[in-house]
């Protein structure tokens with residue numbers, strides 16, 4: 001497999017990882033009973049969303 | 057107070073006189089020239105190009121060593137001081153090896169009856185670090201005559217040095233003006 | 240307020256932040272810079288016309304070709320290698336918009352690493368755009384990063400092994416268009432970009448290649464021309480002439496190290512018949528010790544913290560309360576290129592490249608840059624291109 005192909009596959013895998021962590025964060029966000037934790041999860045989710053949408 | 061001022065004035069006058077004498081004493085530089093660098097900075101290339109456009113014969117070799125002097129017909133050896141990390145890296149050398157090569161070279165040139173000039177012609181940009189300092193110290197120490205551009209001497213370092221060590225100094229406006237000074 | 244409502248509020252606020260940030264990022268990434276080419280344009284090609292390696296990629300840059308029709312040499316000007324050095328692409332664009340070739344040919348790329356100009360450096364709070372006042376209004380450019388965007392080239396290797404030297408370089412330098420020369424057709428984005436540019440240089444039989452940059456004052460290689468050994472006499476003469484006749488702050492010269500790979504001044508000279516030059520000018524915005532990081536600093540080059548460092552002799556370039564304004568930096572680059580050509584023409588008259596229409600150092604210092612950029616809205620559509 002050439003370099004461009006393998007790099008593209010790795011990049012796609014990275015998006016799956018990003019999606020996975022976003023889902024995990026969302027799940028924690030929904031489950032938590034602490035307001036502070038909820039706020040924290042809310043902020044942390046922002047870069048994951050932006051990366052998934054290929055904005056940054 | 058007044059006494060002090062008078063003393064200072066006298067001192068200034070003496071310094072001026074001395075400076076005047078020093079430059080009057082400066083032997084006329086005579087070609088053909090042989091140019092090298094102590095620190096692999098582009099000064100030697102610049103010097104040769106400046107000479108070339110003024111119609112002065114100058115040969116340049118950044119790795120010139122004492123044994124290689126034998127076959128040369130030059131009357132004056134010019135060694136430019138100031139170092140380039142990029143240049144020394146590219147040539148696989150360092151400032152200590154450069155100083156060793158150049159001091160031996162300058163010694164050999166003097167024994168062969170050549171005039172030895174220590175030059176600093178790339179301005180303050182080559183007076184920044186300890187390598188520059190070491191190269192300047194070594195080259196100027198072994199030189200008969202000092203050649204600098206105004207920017208290199210903008211803090212008066214070379215003028216002071218020449219005065220302290222009783223060496224004639226030739227100061228030109230900039231690197232481009234060196235060619236005419238070598239005529 | 241229940242925890243549910245609180246979470247909804249949090250989600251709304253975070254979502255709002257993401258939306259605002261996303262829109263700002265999107266605007267930056269999608270903004271296209273208008274270029275009004277000079278009336279003497281011969282042809283506008285794409286980098287992919289020289290190699291398929293960048294076809295359909297974000298780095299398929301415009302290649303502006305100005306051929307005098309009179310036999311002579313060929314010069315290639317590269318801007319935008321590091322888009323956090325804005326004077327590099329502006330200097331190139333001064334040529335694109337004003338040049339009138341009298342002999343030989345000049346080829347300009349304003350934005351060689353476009354991807355790097357589509358987002359700013361993460362964590363640095365850079366401004367997204369910068370502006371220049373012109374007689375017809377304000378002209379706007381994208382400010383960027385040093386390396387290609389991770390959206391376009393990802394992931395980076397653990398260690399970047401430079402091709403073909405095998406030298407180990409830092410991982411992010413595989414996105415750095417001044418560490419990926421001479422490139423390869425099957426490498427990552429920056430490697431493919433440099434390969435295509437290398438193909439251009441070879442196919443157009445370029446004699447002179449200039450790569451414009453800017454550097455922090457804390458960096459030793461500053462206000463200088465870095466040159467391949469093939470161009471030593473030209474660079475030496477040019478730097479002496481510029482220091483003597485044009486510039487207030489001298490411009491020096493550095494030899495391109497033989498063992499440092501991936502850089503344009505080394506690899507272009509090694510892998511083509513061209514002589515490669517790289518010009519550096521002081522950009523206080525890039526200094527680590529700078530103060531407020533905004534467009535004002537970028538364009539005026541005034542910073543009291545950098546000045547303070549200068550007082551303590553920690554810098555490799557002088558700076559005072561006048562700073563290093565962008566028009567002065569541009570004037571230096573443009574004049575450096577013109578002087579290098581002048582010396583090149585003297586030493587190799589059969590390969591002469593004679594250019595007219597380019598403002599002098601004095602012109603740019605007196606008038607600023609604005610009047611050398613044309614109004615895209617008032618220009619004939621066939622002369623307007625977008626980078």
Ligand SMILES: [Zn+2]
Nearest residue numbers: 321324452453
């Ligand atoms: Zn750069």
